[in-house]
Amino acid sequence: MNVTVLGLCGALLVGIGVFAFLWQRHLLRRVLAFNVIGSGIFLYLGAAGARGGAADPVPHALIITGIVVALSASALAVALVLAHLHASSATRLPEDEP
Amino acid sequence: MSLILPLLAAVPLLGAIAAVLAPRAGKGIGLGVAIVLLAALAVLVGGLNTPVVLPLGGWEPPLGIALRVDGLAAAFLGLAAVVMTGVLIAAPYRGAGREAAAFWPLALLLWGALNAIFLSRDLFNLYVGLELLTLAAVALAALSGSAGALAAAIRYMVFALMGSLLFLLGVALTYAAHGALDLAALPGRNPQPTDALAAGLMTAGLLVKTALFPFHAWLAPAHSGAPAPASAMLSALVPKASFYILLRLWFEALPDLGRPGFLWLMGALGTAAILYGGVMALRQARLKLVIAYSTVAQIGYLFLVFPLAGGGGAAQPWAAGAWTGVVFHALAHGLAKAAMFLCAGLWLAAAGNDRIEALRGAARATPMAVFAFALAAISLMGLPPSGGFTAKYLMVTSAFAAGAPYWALGPLLGGLLAAAYLYRPIAAAFAPVEPELRPVPRGQQAVPLALALGAIVLGLASAPPFDLLQIGRPEAAARGVE
Numbered sequence: 224m225n226v227t228v229l230g231l232c233g234a235l236l237v238g239i240g241v242f243a244f245l246w247q248r249h250l251l252r253r254v255l256a257f258n259v260i261g262s263g264i265f266l267y268l269g270a271a272g273a274r275g276g277a278a279d280p281v282p283h284a285l286i287i288t289g290i291v292v293a294l295s296a297s298a299l300a301v302a303l304v305l306a307h308l309h310a311s312s313a314t315r316l317p318e319d320e321p
Numbered sequence: 322m323s324l325i326l327p328l329l330a331a332v333p334l335l336g337a338i339a340a341v342l343a344p345r346a347g348k349g350i351g352l353g354v355a356i357v358l359l360a361a362l363a364v365l366v367g368g369l370n371t372p373v374v375l376p377l378g379g380w381e382p383p384l385g386i387a388l389r390v391d392g393l394a395a396a397f398l399g400l401a402a403v404v405m406t407g408v409l410i411a412a413p414y415r416g417a418g419r420e421a422a423a424f425w426p427l428a429l430l431l432w433g434a435l436n437a438i439f440l441s442r443d444l445f446n447l448y449v450g451l452e453l454l455t456l457a458a459v460a461l462a463a464l465s466g467s468a469g470a471l472a473a474a475i476r477y478m479v480f481a482l483m484g485s486l487l488f489l490l491g492v493a494l495t496y497a498a499h500g501a502l503d504l505a506a507l508p509g510r511n512p513q514p515t516d517a518l519a520a521g522l523m524t525a526g527l528l529v530k531t532a533l534f535p536f537h538a539w540l541a542p543a544h545s546g547a548p549a550p551a552s553a554m555l556s557a558l559v560p561k562a563s564f565y566i567l568l569r570l571w572f573e574a575l576p577d578l579g580r581p582g583f584l585w586l587m588g589a590l591g592t593a594a595i596l597y598g599g600v601m602a603l604r605q606a607r608l609k610l611v612i613a614y615s616t617v618a619q620i621g622y623l624f625l626v627f628p629l630a631g632g633g634g635a636a637q638p639w640a641a642g643a644w645t646g647v648v649f650h651a652l653a654h655g656l657a658k659a660a661m662f663l664c665a666g667l668w669l670a671a672a673g674n675d676r677i678e679a680l681r682g683a684a685r686a687t688p689m690a691v692f693a694f695a696l697a698a699i700s701l702m703g704l705p706p707s708g709g710f711t712a713k714y715l716m717v718t719s720a721f722a723a724g725a726p727y728w729a730l731g732p733l734l735g736g737l738l739a740a741a742y743l744y745r746p747i748a749a750a751f752a753p754v755e756p757e758l759r760p761v762p763r764g765q766q767a768v769p770l771a772l773a774l775g776a777i778v779l780g781l782a783s784a785p786p787f788d789l790l791q792i793g794r795p796e797a798a799a800r801g802v803e
Contacts, residue, residue: 237490244483253479260486264493271497282496285445289489292452296482299456303463303475310468316479317472 236263333433347425391793487526534594549666579802588628594621599738639719646715653708682756708779
């Protein structure tokens with residue numbers, strides 16, 4: 224029961240994240256949306272590892288690695304967004320400017 | 322010999338760390354890494370008769386993670402080594418300035434990530450490799466720090482992150498369904514209803530990263546906005562890595578999931594990419610954009626592997642030829658495109674801009690670079706005797722042998738379009754006027770010439786690489802994906 228709830232929460236987070244990633248134009252919000260999707264996938268992976276009683280250590284290792292990867296990607300993305308802000312005083316991509 | 326495998330990924334990564342610590346020694350470190358890897362690959366490829374496998378730490382899959390080199394992996398490792406060596410020799414970055422300090426670690430990180438992908442046999446490992454590759458590639462695209470390059474890099478990152486997440490979601494679904502991530506363990510799995518969804522998500526993610534039409538929007542600005550040595554790596558190597566994973570996924574891990582509709586869709590998108598990329602390349606006024614849109618077109622050829630080698634097994638005596646031809650195309654395109662971008666970089670530095678008119682008379686000022694560009698163009702058009710010709714010959718023959726001549730349309734029209742869009746810079750270079758280019762040392766022109774000659778040699782001496790690719794060739798390459 225708990226595992227199912229976890230899996231569904233993961234799916235919900237992925238859905239919210241994908242919607243925000245495609246809908247939002249502000250670059251920082253898109254970076255946040257990326258992190259929400261990532262968290263949803265990790266939650267789902269954790270739920271998948273908890274099925275069948277005994278805990279499976281592999282998803283733990285995958286999630287920890289995945290968090291490190293997502294952190295580095297977010298750091299680079301935020302650095303690029305900041306550099307873009309300083310270079311062109313814009314928080315969106317040129318094609319998304321109103 | 323299997324102990325060479327982890328070195329291939331570890332040496333460039335250690336080199337990247339060393340280049341961060343000693344930014345002034347970047348070029349020396351890069352060239353040192355190149356020498357070590359070329360020597361290691363020469364030993365590895367020289368003795369490769371059957372695939373070499375190394376279970377890391379002695380733990381066999383599914384518990385542990387295995388590295389493996391077969392003919393396909395060796396060919397891509399070799400392509401990366403040759404292109405990276407050329408780029409590292411040609412890169413003009415010296416001293417401890419911002420760009421120089423960033424270029425060498427990023428280039429070596431990119432190389433390490435590429436090799437890690439080519440060696441990996443585990444879906445999650447491949448994800449980590451892809452993500453490392455993306456981070457290095459995005460940072461290289463942003464290297465110049467101009468507003469345009471930053472916007473292009475961010476656009477690239479938005480697409481690439483979406484691609485990574487789709488791939489990761491597919492990996493998570495695969496693990497949830499089968500408890501296995503090893504590519505060799507998946508063909509014998511117990512089929513689950515989520516398999517098609519997982520494969521679809523992974524494929525969609527990889528298509529975005531490979532910039533297959535219609536996911537190509539990020540490619541041209543990112544590749545043309547980066548400094549030329551970075552463009553050479555981004556265009557010649559980075560899309561090949563995600564395509565390589567697609568090949569592994571469909572021809573080795575999940576060949577039973579292939580459906581005629583899927584194969585047809587891949588072929589149709591590939592053909593559309595060839596035509597769209599060619600037409601867009603014709604319409605550009607800047608040389609780097611011509612070359613970048615040419616990459617969009619050339620990526621399209623790669624996807625003809627799905628209908629040609631993937632479909633209707635028994636009816637296709639040439640299926641394995643199509644598979645080999647597509648890999649040949651990836652290799653020839655890598656060498657030719659790296660040569661072109663390095664030439665473009667030389668002319669950009671010599672003329673101050675990269676408009677095609679600025680090239681007028683370049684044949685007198687920079688004869689070796691123009692020769693290199695023309696040789697690379699021969700391979701991209703698919704004229705004999707080049708690697709591009711061998712590739713197209715194999716693809717077109719197998720299209721006719723399969724009774725599906727419409728798949729030959731892309732390669733044939735694509736060759737004509739390539740001739741048209743590459744004619745413009747070459748015609749400008751041979752214009753009988755006094756060139757307005759600053760002189761370029763011959764040593765700098767030699768690197769693109771060597772790479773372009775590599776693309777030609779791939780056609781002249783196609784037997785050794787052809788035989789190499791047959792080592793450990795997946796069964797599905799001959800039998801079809803269904």
